[in-house]
Amino acid sequence: MQEYFIIIISAVLVNNIVLSQFLGICPFLGVSKKLTASLGMGGAVSFVLVLSGSITWLLQQYVLNPFKIGYMQTVAFILVIAALVQFVEMVMRKFTPPLYKALGIYLPLITTNCAVLGVAIINIQKDLSFTKALVNSLGHSAGFTLALVLMSGIRERLEEADIPESMQGAPIALVVAALMSMAFLGFSGLL
Amino acid sequence: MLVAVISLAVMGGIFGIVLGIAGKKFAVEVDPRVEELISLMPGANCGACGKAGCAAFAEAVVAGEANPKLCTPGGASLYEKIAAVMGTDAGSYEERKTARLLCQGGFEQAKMLYEYQGVHDCHLALANFKGPKACNFGCIRMGNCFRVCPFGAIEMGADGLPVVDPYKCTGCNKCVVECPQQILELVGVSHLVTVRCLNLEKGKTARDICTTACIKCKLCEKNCPEDAVHVEPRSFGSVAVVDYSLCTNCGICAAKCPTKAIQITEQIDENVVREMGTPEDASPEPGCGSCSVCAG
Numbered sequence: 001m002q003e004y005f006i007i008i009i010s011a012v013l014v015n016n017i018v019l020s021q022f023l024g025i026c027p028f029l030g031v032s033k034k035l036t037a038s039l040g041m042g043g044a045v046s047f048v049l050v051l052s053g054s055i056t057w058l059l060q061q062y063v064l065n066p067f068k069i070g071y072m073q074t075v076a077f078i079l080v081i082a083a084l085v086q087f088v089e090m091v092m093r094k095f096t097p098p099l100y101k102a103l104g105i106y107l108p109l110i111t112t113n114c115a116v117l118g119v120a121i122i123n124i125q126k127d128l129s130f131t132k133a134l135v136n137s138l139g140h141s142a143g144f145t146l147a148l149v150l151m152s153g154i155r156e157r158l159e160e161a162d163i164p165e166s167m168q169g170a171p172i173a174l175v176v177a178a179l180m181s182m183a184f185l186g187f188s189g190l191l
Numbered sequence: 192m193l194v195a196v197i198s199l200a201v202m203g204g205i206f207g208i209v210l211g212i213a214g215k216k217f218a219v220e221v222d223p224r225v226e227e228l229i230s231l232m233p234g235a236n237c238g239a240c241g242k243a244g245c246a247a248f249a250e251a252v253v254a255g256e257a258n259p260k261l262c263t264p265g266g267a268s269l270y271e272k273i274a275a276v277m278g279t280d281a282g283s284y285e286e287r288k289t290a291r292l293l294c295q296g297g298f299e300q301a302k303m304l305y306e307y308q309g310v311h312d313c314h315l316a317l318a319n320f321k322g323p324k325a326c327n328f329g330c331i332r333m334g335n336c337f338r339v340c341p342f343g344a345i346e347m348g349a350d351g352l353p354v355v356d357p358y359k360c361t362g363c364n365k366c367v368v369e370c371p372q373q374i375l376e377l378v379g380v381s382h383l384v385t386v387r388c389l390n391l392e393k394g395k396t397a398r399d400i401c402t403t404a405c406i407k408c409k410l411c412e413k414n415c416p417e418d419a420v421h422v423e424p425r426s427f428g429s430v431a432v433v434d435y436s437l438c439t440n441c442g443i444c445a446a447k448c449p450t451k452a453i454q455i456t457e458q459i460d461e462n463v464v465r466e467m468g469t470p471e472d473a474s475p476e477p478g479c480g481s482c483s484v485c486a487g
């Protein structure tokens with residue numbers, strides 16, 4: 001039980017996928033302007049991440065390892081992720097059209113979101129069992145959503161703030177991201 | 192090598208089948224009229240309709256949320272085509288409105304109280320003794336409407352008054368809201384006769400401060416065959432007002448008006464397909480008129 005707890009704390013706070021490992025920066029900066037959109041994006045990425053995390057683990061264990069084609073890892077994983085993203089897109093377009101519109105291009109871009117591929121590969125590299133891989137994926141997706149939601153909260157406040165003209169928009173967002181990343185360094189003493 | 196190829200092919204096949212089934216199951220039905228309307232649209236994505244581009248406008252039209260005549264570049268021929276697709280009559284669409292300035296007090300006509308040398312802004316000028324003009328009802332001539340117009344439809348004329356280009360004006364209402372004197376009004380394009388003065392003061396006072404003011408002589412009221420013009424009492428004083436629902440654009444009142452406060456606007460030709468911004472006009476996307484509506 002303790003192991004799982006450590007995995008979760010490690011994935012959410014200490015090794016936060018965005019702020020400590022710098023994966024998935026594109027949606028982190030792109031979809032963090034509004035709280036609702038960032039929650040939707042966090043949900044969509046979490047769904048894809050957890051599913052792809054478990055499917056790729058099975059794939060590695062029962063296809064890639066027995067046939068000794070480990071070098072196909074990246075291609076095979078990307079194939080899984082792309083198919084899953086397509087699936088999520090269809091479901092979302094059918095059931096939540098406003099969210100589909102709010103996410104826009106960032107939804108198909110989950111395919112190339114390195115956070116998803118990153119977690120899948122981390123699961124394999126750390127040699128985790130299936131349940132641990134699942135928990136690790138869950139933790140990382142929670143960490144991703146957390147980073148996005150925190151960022152969008154700050155950026156909604158920045159809208160009201162009196163920022164020098166040349167710093168408005170992307171520059172101040174990058175500065176904020178850097179400060180958040182430094183703040184998350186403080187968690188490294190947790191484990 | 193062979194194993195790798197086969198396993199990838201099998202995976203691809205499985206995913207393909209699953210996605211194919213899901214695609215059928217979660218298919219979203221799109222109204223075919225939307226596609227049809229998009230193909231009819233001018234494709235300028237100018238934002239004149241207030242929607243983010245032609246596709247969004249087509250969707251709104253099909254949903255019954257947008258008036259087809261809001262498409263300014265389309266012109267009358269487009270309204271007919273939209274009506275044909277939608278199975279309605281183009282005549283039933285609400286008329287397009289454009290902004291009209293209800294003041295003719297230019298440099299020559301209006302008397303000034305003092306020379307304003309402050310910041311070029313209507314609100315600020317108005318804060319100094321109700322503006323530099325002797326008339327407290329007219330245009331301040333500092334061009335806030337000109338600056339607020341997202342379509343470049345307002346230009347400051349030689350007489351200091353803003354001139355609205357009815358071909359470019361989309362009736363977005365921004366200048367009407369901005370004007371501190373409420374001297375701009377949205378009027379349907381078919382209504383041509385307008386009283387271009389809002390001065391409520393007595394005839395002599397009004398004439399002393401502006402040569403083209405409404406002097407409440409009631410000549411328009413007496414001569415109107417349709418009983419459409421009246422000198423109406425307002426909060427204090429009165430001013431001539433045209434009832435657009437009765438006016439037939441005969442122009443008798445404009446001819447009789449001794450100060451030419453009543454004017455006939457030139458009829459605009461709805462068949463003219465207007466030139467919106469070309470891609471060379473510093474626009475980020477081809478066909479974008481740089482109206483900034485989408486950036487909202």
